Amino acid sequence: MKKVPIFVKWPIWDEEDIELVSEVIKSGNWWCGAPNAHEGENVWKFQTEFAQFHQVKHAFACTNGTHAIEICLMALGIGRGDEVIVSDWTFVASASAIVSVGAVPIFCDVNSDTFLIEPTKIEDLITPRTKAIVCVHLGGMPCDMEALLKIAKTHDLKIIEDCAHAHGSSLQNKMVGTWGDCGTFSFQASKVINAGEGGAIICNDDELALKIYQVLDSGRLPGRWFYDHFAYGSDFRLGEMNAALLRTQLKKYPAQFRLRNKNAQYLNIKLKEIPGISPQKRKKAVTGCANYVYPVFFDPDHFGGIDYQVIYKELEERGIPTDACYPPLHKLDLFENMNLLPNIDYSQANWGKDNPHPQNFPVVEKLHRNAFQLDHRVLLSNQEALDYIIEQIKIIQKKFSKDDKE
Numbered sequence: 001m002k003k004v005p006i007f008v009k010w011p012i013w014d015e016e017d018i019e020l021v022s023e024v025i026k027s028g029n030w031w032c033g034a035p036n037a038h039e040g041e042n043v044w045k046f047q048t049e050f051a052q053f054h055q056v057k058h059a060f061a062c063t064n065g066t067h068a069i070e071i072c073l074m075a076l077g078i079g080r081g082d083e084v085i086v087s088d089w090t091f092v093a094s095a096s097a098i099v100s101v102g103a104v105p106i107f108c109d110v111n112s113d114t115f116l117i118e119p120t121k122i123e124d125l126i127t128p129r130t131k132a133i134v135c136v137h138l139g140g141m142p143c144d145m146e147a148l149l150k151i152a153k154t155h156d157l158k159i160i161e162d163c164a165h166a167h168g169s170s171l172q173n174k175m176v177g178t179w180g181d182c183g184t185f186s187f188q189a190s191k192v193i194n195a196g197e198g199g200a201i202i203c204n205d206d207e208l209a210l211k212i213y214q215v216l217d218s219g220r221l222p223g224r225w226f227y228d229h230f231a232y233g234s235d236f237r238l239g240e241m242n243a244a245l246l247r248t249q250l251k252k253y254p255a256q257f258r259l260r261n262k263n264a265q266y267l268n269i270k271l272k273e274i275p276g277i278s279p280q281k282r283k284k285a286v287t288g289c290a291n292y293v294y295p296v297f298f299d300p301d302h303f304g305g306i307d308y309q310v311i312y313k314e315l316e317e318r319g320i321p322t323d324a325c326y327p328p329l330h331k332l333d334l335f336e337n338m339n340l341l342p343n344i345d346y347s348q349a350n351w352g353k354d355n356p357h358p359q360n361f362p363v364v365e366k367l368h369r370n371a372f373q374l375d376h377r378v379l380l381s382n383q384e385a386l387d388y389i390i391e392q393i394k395i396i397q398k399k400f401s402k403d404d405k406e
């Protein structure tokens with residue numbers, strides 16, 4: 001077999017990261033403090049820098065991307081008995097956050113080209129209980145926000161954009177997270193901006209921003225006494241060391257983002273030449289994609305009928321960095337067997353053992369059997385690495401189509 005090229009290691013860090021984190025340690029201020037008592041500085045500075053990066057009025061750092069969605073739901077007043085529509089093909093957090101606030105997630109099938117929530121399938125899922133849509137920019141690819149905003153306006157729904165994969169992605173040069181009511185981010189270790197753990201929320205609305213702040217900082221109000229609590233909230237604050245690392249990582253991010261975009265576009269062109277290979281579609285309106293993962297559908301008719309388990313094994317044996325695709329949410333034991341919160345009525349949901357769920361999600365079912373994802377490190381690697389992947393996929397195809405004929 002051909003020599004495996006070197007793929008970039010993740011995370012990427014340098015002396016600047018070490019220096020700023022060390023400064024925090026030496027300062028003794030490891031906690032962000034309150035708005036009128038900044039013990040630490042990095043959380044506050046990071047919030048400003050992250051807001052500038054996303055060209056948005058407000059940014060809040062928080063504990064992680066799961067909590068970021070929970071905070072937004074709470075700030076938007078969504079809770080017990082409400083329904084929230086979410087893509088069926090995402091990480092569990094996009095839906096478990098909805099469960100956490102006592103609401104019921106309703107899963108929506110995805111588009112077969114973009115692998116993102118399919119707007120034309122949303123309206124059938126709307127009931128008088130529907131309050132919001134959580135749209136997930138899977139792989140950093142922006143959802144069809146114009147279509148989603150139209151639906152939201154018609155039915156008076158809120159939109160939370162789950163941007164856990166989509167730092168800096170944009171549609172028509174407008175950043176994701178600024179199309180809907182608010183956007184949420186994750187800085188967990190695998191993400192394109194990484195602090196081990198961490199999250200953020202962005203929004204442009206002053207009133208909503210204040211509510212978000214209250215939920216994440218124990219119901220406090222900026223500028224008021226520390227032990228005054230004005231609304232129900234919890235502690236979702238980020239620590240200074242994580243924020244310091246986020247500041248130095250954010251500085252490195254634009255160059256990485258540009259490289260990932262360039263390499264993803266190269267792969268798009270080359271992989272589409274292979275019969276039966278369809279990378280996640282990047283529509284013309286997409287002006288930037290974070291490319292957290294690079295998802296690809298492979299048509300089993302062109303690959304001797306193999307499924308994702310076989311292709312993952314083949315790719316891994318060839319040293320190609322991959323990321324497992326998410327199992328459909330409706331197939332997770334959590335939802336299938338309704339192992340959820342007590343005293344909440346889930347009987348109207350479009351999933352669970354009593355519902356004929358596979359029929360509700362034909363595209364996700366198809367993707368589950370026949371998709372794979374390349375890790376974002378691939379897109380930070382050099383031309384030799386990209387060409388190696390293209391060549392190996394052709395070899396895998398040959399191997400199985402040949403086996404098929406014998």
Ligand SMILES: Cc1ncc(COP(=O)(O)O)c(C=O)c1O
Nearest residue numbers: 064065066091093094164186188
């Ligand atoms: C789409 C999506 N949403 C939310 C999250 C949750 O982020 P975190 O792990 O920071 O809680 C993740 C994390 O992988 C994710 O992939």
